[in-house]
Amino acid sequence: MLIKKPSDIPSSEITPKSVYMDRRRFMTGATLFGAALATAGCEMVSPSKVSANTKLTTTKSPLSTSETPTPEKDITNYNNFYEFSTDKYGPAELSRNFRTSPWTVKVSGAIKEKKTYDVDSLMKLASLEDRIYRLRCVEGWSMVIPWVGYSLSNLINQLQPTSKAKYVMFTTLMDMGQFPGQRSGVLDWPYTEGLRMDEAMHPLTLLTFGLYGETLPNQDGAPVRIVIPWKYGFKSIKSIVKIDFVDYEPPTAWNKAAPNEYGFYSNVNPNVDHPRWSQATERRIGEFRKRPTLMFNGYGDQVASLYNGMDLKKHY
Secondary structure, rough: OOOOOOOOOOOHHOOHHHHHHHHHHHOOOOOOOOOOOOOOOOOOHHHHHHOOOOEEOOOEEOOOOOOOOOHHHHHHHOOOOOOEEEEHHHHHOOOOOOOOOEEEEEEEEEEOOOOOEEEEHHHHOOOOOOEEEEEEEEOOEEEEEEEEEOOOHHHHHHOOOOOOOOOOEEEOOOOOOOHHHHHHHOOOOOOEEEEEHHHHHHOOOOOEEEOOHHHHHHHHHOOEEEEEOOHHHHHHOOOOEEEEEEHHHHHOOOOOOHHOOOOOOEEOOHHHHHEEEOOOOOEOOOOOOEEEOOOOHHOHHEEEHHHHOOOOOOOO
């Protein structure tokens, strides 16, 4: 049950670098939370051997933007990960002892056969690619991130969804021992997200295992997450443990929390303001000037056809 609405941080309040460095020194004394990771399901799978900062073998992707990536220190120290903390500088410290091995992802619903994967098996399903994607967050800040993964469609095709599969629902790990933020009522835990099948099958939708050529840092969604570059960042769900193929529009965490502010689609649209601020401009982390927000975050040529005939102000 939702107890309180989240407190979002507008772009005007992004912390200057000098303050950030002082804050980081303070955060080194923060209390860390740790507990044993409960393994789910009764299927026997091999424990994952994936660990943090592991180099990954990748190929370059033609789907990348040509923009310069945001420095790794910014990507890994300024994070929206409310399971750890609502403070954007909190997850980097609070996630240090987060255990991602063993880790399994259960897949069920309208597919040929239910499966449980460990992360190693998921990583071997297709060739890993370096993809430099823009990330636009609803609060008004943005980054350019060199993700590592492959199109989610590779997994979906192997699962052979039935005709009843209209949507894909994703669920994050629920573990209050490892996720201190889940002890709060900020959201209705566990975090859930969803996509229409055609969105999930789009080549840009990335099943993601790393960034900057290495496995994902804990604070960026380890060990496996989704990245959907034409949608606001909260759609790109982190630390996934469950994927379900369903015939209904799945409930999503932020839409449940504040449906007048966060729609199911959540496509980046500068023409639809958040009720509390404009979405017309954004501030790239590391820059001080604002820049215009691009429709579909600049991926309109690739994805606009998914929404032909839809009122994107109504279906925000």
